[in-house]
Amino acid sequence: MSEISKTYEPQAVESKWYQYWLDKKFFAGDARSPKPAYAIVIPPPNITGVLHMGHVLNAAMQDILARKARMDGKEVLWLPGTDHASIATHLVLERELKKTERLTRHDLGREKFIERAWGWKEKHGSIIIQQLKKLGCSCDWTRERFTMDPEYSRCVSKVFVDLFNKGFIYRGKRMVNWCPATLTALSDEEVDMEPQKGFLYYFKVEVAEQPGTFLTIATTRPETIPGDTAIAVNPKDPRYAAFIGQHAIRPLPSELPREKKLIPIIADEHVDFEFGTGVLKVTPAHDKADFEVGQRHNLPAVEIMTPSAMMNDLAGADMSGLDRFAARKVAVEKLRELGSLVKEEPYENKVGFSQRARVPIEPRLSEQWFLKYPSAEQARRCVASGEMKFHPDRWAKVYDHWMGNIQDWCISRQLWWGHRIPVWRRKVTSEDGGLKMEQGEDGRGNSLAGAHSTSSVYVGVDPPPDPEAWEQDPDVLDTWFSSWLWPFATMGWTGDKGIDSKNETLKKFYPTTDLVTAPEIIFFWVARMIMAGYEYMGEMPFRNVYFTGIVRDKLGQKMSKTLGNSPDPLDLIAKYGADAVRFGTMRSAPLGQDVLFDEKDVELGRNFCNKLWNACRFRQMQGGEAQGEIDPGRLRSDEKWILLKLDRAISEVTDSLAAYKFSEAGQTLYRFFWSEFCDWYLEASKPVLQGRSRQGPEADAGQPKDPMPPPAGAAEEEQRTNTLAVMDFVLSHTLRLLHPVLPFITEELWHGMGYEHDMPENQGGQTIQFAPWPKPLDQDFKGFYGLDDCYIEIVDAKYELVTQGRNLRREANIPFNKKVKFIFKPVGAVPPNDVDVLKVLLNAETLEITLDYQPKKGTPTAHSELGELFMPLEGLIDLDAEKARLAKELEKAALEITKVEQKLNNPAFVGKVPTTVLQEHQKRLSDWQAKQTYLQKALEGLGEK
């Protein structure tokens, strides 16, 4: 670091060190290492994605944890990889197919489509990985996994077969969330409820047994009337009790004869008689709740829509072939024509939307594979008991609530890209041309090892022995059915229960230590991983879960590609450097709060790096060997102060990181390094370092002389060396504290400053990332160097005096670059060093120490614990302005005094409060009183002039 530039230029530095780290294999997680393990598995980004700010936040947190753990002497495995993202990838591919070739996936065919998907994965799947590298992520890239790797896929199949054999997986015709756009079933979690403005339509139906009597029904979906197979009322509702058991005449389809439209009026508790008219139309085939009603009452379920939510012939001639929304309008018109429509009123209700395709889902009766969650009780308990910790812990409640109400999971998807369901059916040509699964025989919990086979159904990891005779289930599994195995399937798990004793990776790194993820996927992923962990490893998959906030823009909007409000992190990195992006992100991400991203934060990070760079540059320019011995006898009070502040910062940062309070750690680092180290310590070192300590004769006035002063030049040189040693000590620790957040610049400076030379090869000799994490200074150290906490106060008082002195300048309108003569009247002895420091920090021309100084009245004076500082005014100042200022100050002092006196005169206060508090108040009172006296005098002085 011989010739260093004035500003830090991250670009070259970052790529250089990243390559170095990779070459030296520093990120490798060694399963055979004797060090204690620390493991994180990355939440695998989708292969369709490009890096956005959410990833940056998430990855930066993980990297901070991983790097900190390395410095703590842990064997770190941060396992990276990507997710095939079945449905998301599907959508992207289909969209592209349509756009570029005007083809559907069906035109292409399954095989070709999957080929394309793999092509996409090869082309785009690694983009995000490259971007993570730019950010400095210290993942073990040699272990990168993909959820559709052959070994991984095999695990997925094994788990399917196992859960099937255990009776957790079953096939059934149920009401599912059907996405008419992607033509697949979805899980409950993939449906978002969104408010929709629409109308509530009231229509009447005639009671068959009582001609001329009508019941009025309110509905938001008149187009489903042809599918109604009952009218329901609440059994307790007196208004309608008489009709129960009778029949209603359904108005639609209008062309049907009356007898084909008779539907029973039934009683069901589900009906809320507060809502609408208290009469419910029951459409078992197109509404989840109605389906259940239908089940209870053995009602037929009449499907009146096609899979893509077009009305079919059963909907009647008027609506057949229409899209469901167009059909709604037609149905209303038809009801109007028939005279059935009573009224329509504007209404807002919540409608389920397909999360991916952004269209309203259609509840639909469909035969699908379902999973009854295994190990759910255990999974619920481990969080409730605190065995597994959530940060912030309020998510534990959310998790618990969900775990207490879980429904079976629909795991089959009518898609092609993904893990194909390992079930085969014997080819038969049945009457209806379909393939049927045998009912009743696919028994549960059979002891069949591995494959399960009956005469017509085969469930196995490998295809059946005579594949020609069988046909595989066309569906694939929900993406999350593979992701939930991530913490162990990525570690070479082979699908056997428990940890294989030959699998060193699992033995060493499972359970993992921390999981860092977004709260949005707590159900999708986190909960399911916990269940899978217990079911297959017999143990929780991770000990801690840290939930990051959601990254929003300045206006609080969620960042998204469609809004275009997400800056490209790569642009930011190019502009400000990766460290700056990390620092800015971390500093603005308080525990569990959403992050409002602002480029200003990154700018702050860049500025911080620049400050760090320049502080080190300053140290470099002083010359001298790095990290010499510190001589306790030569420690100036400023040095003791900064060492104590360092000690405090170490504790605070360590504690904050242990509690996942990243922004708190960031603030501490910022404050310590910028305010304490640079603004005060570094400045206070200048008199020693830059030979400004040569004082005029006034320097030693007012205090006892050193009995045996060493020869001037030599003493000065030794003092200088010692100060540099302290500076190196502090900087070396600071770089280490900063390394998890700022990996690149700290590595550069670690070497540039030569701090690696003193370290053992494997502990910081090659890289700062293995340098030991700073520990708070122990008592022996403090004792040896005389680091008593009182130095904090003593030096704080000194700096406070400086601030006051600077304030005098400002108040008298004297620019800081103008040297001023100060006179100091100390209360006690002032060490020569302090005189030097005061003089430099005040930019004083001279600092005269006088014990018996009698200031002219009106001389600007600063009062402090150390004494009074005067700034005699030679030149002219505005008397009136000065008077006004003093009067204002006086007013404030009087107010404060009254406040404190009130408290001290309150017997209840005095009686109950600890003495320390009382002392503080008394001190405050006397401080203000002193100030009051001074102000009065000064005011009088001005008046006399």
Added chain:
RNA sequence: GCGCGCUUAGCUCAGUGGUAGAGCAUUUCCCUCACACGGAAGGGGUCGCAGGUUCAAAUCCUGCAGCGCGCACCA
């Protein structure tokens, strides 16, 4: 409807019983030989509202309001 979170300086947020804090923005001064991606000194808050507990409340309790987010079969 139930649950959760938020409400503190112009903005973004720290602060869980003892004199209201940070960063940004703002004002004034300074290109002083580490750094103008900088330095110095300021200004600026009845801590959402209303009660309560306490000698003392931004902090604990109750209620209310506004915003946001989950969950839920109100058609």
